[in-house]
Amino acid sequence: MGDSSVRGSRLSPMSVVGWIGLALLLCGAFFAALGALNQTIYGASGxxxxxxxxxxxxxxATASTTPGVALDAAELEALGLPANVSTAMLRSGVIESGPEDVSIVSDIAKDDGTHTVTASYRLETAIIETAFDVRPITPLYGVLNRWEFAVSPLAVIDVTAAHNPIFTVGSLSxxxxxxxxxxxxLAFTQVTPYLAMAPAVYEFRYDSTLLTAAPVAAQADPSARVAVTVDAQPTTVFVERVQVKVDEYLAGCTEQHVLLPAQCPFGIEIDDRVVSEPQWSIVTSPVVTLTPGETAFDMPPTEGIAHISVEVQSLFDGELSTVEEDRPFTLALSATINPDGNIAIQLK
Structure with missing residues (x-):
């Protein structure tokens, strides 16, 4: 009775073969699926x-933490960059336009396990092909391929902030x-390198009450270095405020009832005896124009006209007369913006 139950529980040779075949089939399917994943989602192209x-x-956040993107100290030094090079542009809201219509053109495997993956994409209106060298790193769960860039695709953008240290890129100041x-x-023009995601197009600009810089685009290609200048120029408001200061300064000069007003650009010397207080007035005030100089915004020597009215007595015959004379003069200055936003003027 016991012997017959034992014999009944044993698997027949055909059953064992069937189970082994099923196991092999499942293993084959697993490895086939694994291979497909490693060729697609977990492949170099993917x-x-x-x-x-x-x-x-x-x-x-995802792009910048992709293996092989971050630069270590040795790589920064090799690129001639300071260890504290700015990473401020490595954030969302900064890029004007990124790669669109991405497709993989080729994926060439090399004997050392590295791959050269060539991708095609559109940056605004330009169609670009770029080859990326990637190499394998420790597999995920020991079976799924993982990769890193052999050379970081980060770009370096050397920003020249001309005549104003503040600039805007994307939504970031x-x-x-x-x-x-x-x-x-205190340098009037600052040149600063920034790390930037690539490939991408960035737009730099600046606008404020006193200064404006026209938008300028910079295309950052992978592993490349590009220069861009944000050229800040005085606004109409800036020029008008300097004009007001010039007019106020000259008005102060006219309040000095002397032939040679102190620290003023005009005056007159008279050989006869002065018998009345000299009266100065401004006929034409110099028209302010500002252009960037080495250290400030400069107004070149610009002509104005002052008028003198004064009673004099001749030393020769004692005759009294009135001197009425226009006196041309020139005025030059430099203007800077203080940290508090006020304008400082230095006469030349």
Missing amino acids: FVERYLEAIANDDI LDARAAKPVDEL
């Missing part, structure tokens, strides 16, 4: 494509003096 799509979606040593803070 790695590059996801990076480009992250930039296109303005998902800079930056000060080019940040992290600069004290002896460079």
